[in-house]
Amino acid sequence: MKLKKILVANRGEIALRIIKTIKEMGLEAVAMYVEIDKNSVYVQNSDHAFKLDNGYMDQDEIINKAKQFNVDAIHPGYGFLSENAEFCKKVKNEKIVWIGPDAETIELMGDKINSKNFCVKQNIPTLSKTSKLSDAKKIGYPILVKASAGGGGKGMRVVNSPKELDDSVAAAKREAKSSFGDNRVFLEKFIEKSRHIEVQVLGDNFGNVIHLGERECSIQRRHQKIIEESPSLRLTEDLRQNITSTAVELAKKLNYKSAGTVEFIFDENTNEFWFLEVNTRLQVEHPVTEMVTGIDLVKEQIKVASGKRLSFQQSDIVFKGHAIEARLYAENPNNDFLPETGTVANLSFSSSANIRWDSGIKKGDKVTPDFDPMLAKVISFSETREESANILSKELKSIHLPGVVTNKDFLIGCLENKSFLRGKTTSDFIEREYKKLFPLKDKGNIDRCMKATVAWLQFYQKTNNSNLNFLPRNWTNGILPKSTLSFQLNDEEYIFKYSNTENFLEIYREHFERISLSKIEMIEVSENLIICEIDGTILNASITKFGENISINSGQGDLILRILPTFNDPNEVVTEGSLTAPMPGKIIKINAKLNKSVKAGETLLILEAMKMEHAVKAVSDGKISEMYVKTGDQVESGANLLKID
Incomplete structure (x- = not known):
């Protein structure tokens, strides 16, 4: 059977990856998209593309559109309808070839x-399993609750004691229903050292x-x-x-x-x-x-x-040889790996010969709560495992991806971890090595990058000021003190003072004048690049300003700096004692009740985002004095949820 035109019934990086092979085989690639994806990379790289009105799970709409485009075959990728037997049957019934089992x-x-x-x-x-909760004791704790129709970690919970069982099963059922349309779960023995x-x-x-x-x-x-x-x-x-x-x-x-x-x-x-x-x-x-x-x-x-x-x-x-893949997610490892949203302010990487990028994102793309938070897969290959790990770590450090919080630094910590390099990669690796997976940044590199950022900001702001860009940098018509710029990094404030001489920018960190004084000479500067000489060494970095933040990467990972305002905004109000949303999402269940006492660690409400449930728990004992949300509300990251007195 000769195939000419293939529909990729998916989106994002996997759609783009499949499209590449289809085109390399001399075949035509058809993409499908929803409104938010119409400018996506995979759509732009397809030969034909059609819009879906009802989303990626509407089987009949996909098949009808496929017939209109005279598609010969459908490749489902992974996720969505890829393991949906009903969809497979419908495709075949319409005399369209199904690429899969x-x-x-x-x-x-x-x-x-x-x-x-x-x-x-x-x-x-x-492994032994059961669908009866009453048989949990026979299997023995710890137990793994798993969705019958599940995959990708959704609808799964580890249960360590009988008192956790009912809540874990209920949560797994809700998550399974949301992700797969099937709330059946079963219990299985959990192998801890596996x-x-x-x-x-x-x-x-x-x-x-x-x-x-x-x-x-x-x-x-x-x-x-x-x-x-x-x-x-x-x-x-x-x-x-x-x-x-x-x-x-x-x-x-x-x-x-x-x-x-x-x-x-x-x-x-x-x-x-x-x-x-x-x-x-x-x-x-x-x-x-x-x-x-x-x-x-x-x-x-x-x-x-x-x-x-x-x-x-x-x-x-x-x-x-040996190959290693790292999944680059929009998520915060410092916040229990909860997904993050944002806009990709920039994207650049080294494109090494021993690196493969499978990505579906580009500058300007929005990362929303609607889909899985995986942004890209970065794969390294070399003759040995150690070389492959080193190559991948170096590649991740070179990635400049501001605008969205990612797990990039955490992945680097994993790849450079001594236990990982020795091959001790059992399923408890992250739990066992967690504190070692956040390596400290090089303080010297941080200092140089911050000083370079000050220099870039001064140049960038001057060249983008259409009224004053004819003036020399730092020009005044009177005698003024040195200019000041403040950054925030990891809750710490860094204050830099600087001034221009004829050829150099002189800069130092406040309170560290004697030991941190530097001279910076600009070599090349543009919207997303700075090359300069700092104290006799060359710094070559990607740089991007987004909102009140700046990301700079000199090859040692993105450094995200918040530019602090000269004066505080009196309109910024934080409600004391409030619990806030750790991420954007939908409130699907509220356990807390107004004027009722709660204990530290008690689950107060459940937030759903990216098809995963996240429990918001009380951080201390107290009484619920205010409720700011109700079931079904969509909330933004940082929104006040309730107040505990």
């Missing part, structure tokens, strides 16, 4: 309860199934992966053979077609592994497999969907 496979493996039952019958090692090992499989329509090696994805927060790599440092050749052959055996029993991933939980202490789930789609972390095998998985998916046999056998697959 059969609907029957999607349906069976998409239900976590039924999939585990199937594996038990097929003698695939599987690794997440998954195997990439590939099958065709003629019964041929092979594997493309394993990926380790143990470093997670909120049960969502943030760093993935291939191969796993922990597996011996015998263990690797055992786990990959088990994955292929299961895929063959499923008569699996297209690309898929068989996921396992691996016990660090016993070397045992158990079936976790099959993802009947392309995985977020598929690039690390592509880097170590040289095989384009999307291309293979399209070839299989068009009726071709696999073009290689297991013995043809050659694994080379």
